[in-house]
Amino acid sequence: MSLIKDILEGGGGRFGAAVEHFRSEAAKLRTGRAHPSLVEDLLVDYYGTKTPVKQLASVSVPESRTILIQPWDISGLQAVADAIRVSDLGLNPADDGRVIRLSLPALTEDRRKELVRTLNARMEDARVSIRTTREELWKEIQQYEKEGLIGEDEKFSGKDELQKEVDRFNAELESVRRKKEEEIMTV
Numbered sequence: 036m037s038l039i040k041d042i043l044e045g046g047g048g049r050f051g052a053a054v055e056h057f058r059s060e061a062a063k064l065r066t067g068r069a070h071p072s073l074v075e076d077l078l079v080d081y082y083g084t085k086t087p088v089k090q091l092a093s094v095s096v097p098e099s100r101t102i103l104i105q106p107w108d109i110s111g112l113q114a115v116a117d118a119i120r121v122s123d124l125g126l127n128p129a130d131d132g133r134v135i136r137l138s139l140p141a142l143t144e145d146r147r148k149e150l151v152r153t154l155n156a157r158m159e160d161a162r163v164s165i166r167t168t169r170e171e172l173w174k175e176i177q178q179y180e181k182e183g184l185i186g187e188d189e190k191f192s193g194k195d196e197l198q199k200e201v202d203r204f205n206a207e208l209e210s211v212r213r214k215k216e217e218e219i220m221t222v
Contacts, residue, residue, distance in 0.1 A: 038179055039193035043200055045092050046172045049205040050165055057161035057208055061215040064150050068218075071095045074104065078120040083109055088115060102137040109133065143217075150219045158212045162205065169201050 062072045075089040087182040088094060092115060094108040106112050109132075116135055128135045142150070173194060180190040 038185055039176065039189060039196065042172055042175055042179075042193070043196055046168055046197070047200060049168045050200060053161045053164040053168070054204055054207050054211070056164075058211050059160060060157045061154060061211055064154055064215065064219065068099055069102045069137070071096060071102065073124065074102060074119065074137070077118055077122055079111070079114050081114050088118070091115060100139045100141075102139070104128075104135040104137070105133070107137075111215075127212065147219055151216050154212060154215055158208055161208055165201060165204055165208075169197060172197055 059072075062070070063076070071089075071094040075087065075094055077088045079087040079088055079091060081091055088104065090106070091111050092104045095103045095105075097103050104115060106115055112130055112135065113131070116130050119126055119128045119135070119137065126139055128139045130136070142208065176185070176190055176193045176197070178184045180187060185193070
């Protein structure tokens with residue numbers, strides 16, 4: 036059973052990575068409230084190199100619907116503004132020569148529903164990742180049985196333990212999705 040335990044511990048990290056990736060993707064979805072994560076990872080063409088905003092500027096939220104971006108190098112101000120304009124955020128940056136202000140408009144009901152659909156699609160991607168990992172681990176368990184390292188009973192108990200892990204991480208995904216959907220739908 037220690038071989039099974041080793042497989043499950045190794046898989047747990049991969050399952051956890053899928054959940055964390057989904058959590059970070061969900062954080063990037065606009066909820067009507069300003070949050071630095073909306074723009075921090077946006078890539079800016081800065082002197083020919085794609086650089087995240089968080090490496091070029093400080094990002095703060097002075098008001099609930101305003102994001103303030105203050106580049107450390109003023110020459111990068113226009114590049115940051117251009118990156119925001121061409122992104123899929125749907126925001127129009129206003130700069131005064133020193134800082135960029137992003138005003139987040141209130142979300143319409145249709146836009147909220149669209150964001151929930153996007154959230155659900157990203158969750159399904161995470162579930163696919165978890166299912167793929169489960170299948171890889173199951174094949175590894177089956178291989179151990181073929182090699183005679185574990186018995187048939189251990190193989191099936193390992194399969195049950197693997198499914199418990201998958202269920203636990205899927206429940207965690209659902210919890211993150213439900214919380215984010217509530218944030219999105221709250222007016």
